[in-house]
Amino acid sequence: MDTGFQPLDGLIVVDLSQFLAGPYATLRLQDLGARVIKIERPDGGDLTRNLYFSDTVIDGESTVFHAINRGKESLALNLKDSADVERLKKLVSRADVFVQNFRPGVIERLGLGYDRIREINPRIVYTSISGYGPDSPWRDLPGQDLLAQARSGVMWLNGSAGDGPVPFGLAVADMMAGAAAAQGILAALVGRGISGNGAHVETSLLEAMLDLQFEVLATHLNDGGRPPERAGFRSAHPALPAPYGVYPTQDGFLAVAMMPIGALAELLDLDALRPFADDQGAWFRRRDEIKGIIAARLAVETTEHWVSLLEPKGIWVARVLSWPEMLSEDAFVHLDMVQTVRDALGTELNLMRSPVRINGRRGHSDRAAPDIGMDNDAILREFGL
């Protein structure tokens, strides 16, 4: 079979979204072979171009923008100008997927709501990503990642008892909403192959955050609404018993996953653990006490000592690595998750790649993110606009 054939080859995605959730969804589609055309305001474009995150700026634009928009084309259009709106509609008539993440109601006011676009192109998969759902009493609140995390309850799962809420150190709500959107789009495209009809796919940051917590929420919802209780000592999961967690060693940290306490008592030669060996209920009920006993032992030797002792015995442990440490590992190099791309000015940058391999190969694109309107002439000509 032709292993070089990217699954979404030939599909056109018209992407009106900004920031992360929508553009992350279309990045995935791009990795799978689709052609993604960003529609941007001529003055400034996608707001992420100037997002003041990190000090790292590449060719005048935020590094983060480059990471999210590699391999895409940019068509600068003013959606308040009727001639530009007509151009967009003509483009949409030839597109397969339409993505937008304006606040609820905005896209309809622009005359580009689902009902209107479907008239132009009944086969289109139209995608809307919002913060909290289109009919929510929260619909007008900013659909920003940290704020959606704050409202979703998720901050009470990270960190340990006594910590207060601990947010993720990355934009997890945006990414999960983008992943949900990508799935909905792909499923709708599969459905279109059967029925010939497009569809409207909708998701939101809050829905995606609830889905992300589905496993732990299930315990809460079916347990009389008991709130999650993080362990007092280095919690790593509110519903899992000892030893689950991260422990300091003499020179670093060791992660220990679910493991029978009896096996640990033997291997660590810890008499104090032995009384707990057969009392599984205590592994949860008295987890801070048990973890404390384990922690005292692990602290007196190096991480390497423990890994070389425990790993061969089938105990689920891992060193806790920083980024520089991870990068020096052969295993990381082997994954081939980093690529070098060159932008329009010839600047080289290192970007992450697709986390999915198809027929043994990662999605490949060595094109960087576009300048605003970089592809206007080519696209206007190609589509007769």
Place this chain on the structure above:
Amino acid sequence: MSVTPSSPTDLPLEGVRVLDFAQFLAGPYAAMRLADLGADVIKVERPQGGDLCRSLAVNDQWLDGDSLLFHSINRNKRSFAANLKDAGDLKSVKALIASADVMIHNFRPGVMERIGLGYDVVSELNPRLVYASVTGYGTTGPWRDKPGQDLLAQSLSGITWLQGNDADGPVPVGFALYDIATALNLVQGILACLLRRGRTGKGGLIEVDLLSSGMDLQFEQLTCFFNGERTQPRRTEISNANVYGAAPYGIYATKDGHLAVAMTPLKRLAELFALPALGAFDQSDALKRANEIKPLLQARISERTTAEWLAILEPADVWCAEVLDWPRLAESEGFAELDMLQTVRNGAGSEMKMVQCPMRLDGSRLPSPLGAPALGADSDTLLNELGLA
């Protein structure tokens, strides 16, 4: 994919058959999402005990002899019990594979090949099959045999240094984030391959792993890292929410709770919080002097209640939010309107509540009210269908 939907509200994957050989979370969660989207998902399980997750309880919660955790990951599936080391059972499984569109497994590298169900063999048996594999760290390389467990993959990937504050040491995400993110990538790969099959008639091999998915989750921060000094960034001393996030980005304690504050120019903060001391900082200081700015803000925010601050900040369009826990979220109007809960009932008639698929298709939720199957519950039906009874 032989079923023709009669209306656009039919589920997009109706008629697609998925065999779920996977255990625990990543593979079964991907299969569950495909079930949400309309696929017929059949778990292929060991006759003794089945999916190990059936006996892995969190919070010591059980339902009809299986862990609640298992039920939450395996709703709307069927179960076919087979011993892959038994020649007779293997023959049945191969017949099942010949009837399927997708198969998912998460055995360690090499195991499926030894059983005789590696991609090369299976793709000859069914060239239209989309074959999906989940591993911890890829199928080659020095970490291929390490346990593909969520916390361990988090620990190896650097993400534990993104949560918490500077003095905290590593802070992992408090649930199986990497399993879930890996599953989402797998679903995308499978769906894309089904699309390609619609045009070429041929299946394909999809591979995902926890570590690559963890890298992808960190892609924004890692891009800053790779194209900067390549030193480990430090979290702020208080209120960290992103190692590359400028002040005020973070969580602050109020008199009675917590307030999240996202990107806001320092000038705006100085006005709204009546903090003239912030005037000493230029906007370009917001990242590198965050450890001076955040304590000033924290001291001020702790003087009033969350509601008092929201009354000032929200009308001014500052990006802020009250930090909710689950009980407060569940009481909120925003949650009620979202309609994310469903009640699921299994074959034994037991009910449980769980969240549903986080998307709407043509304005409708994709409810999936059928619970997880008892081990081997559908073996007879399927053997009959395949003429193997």
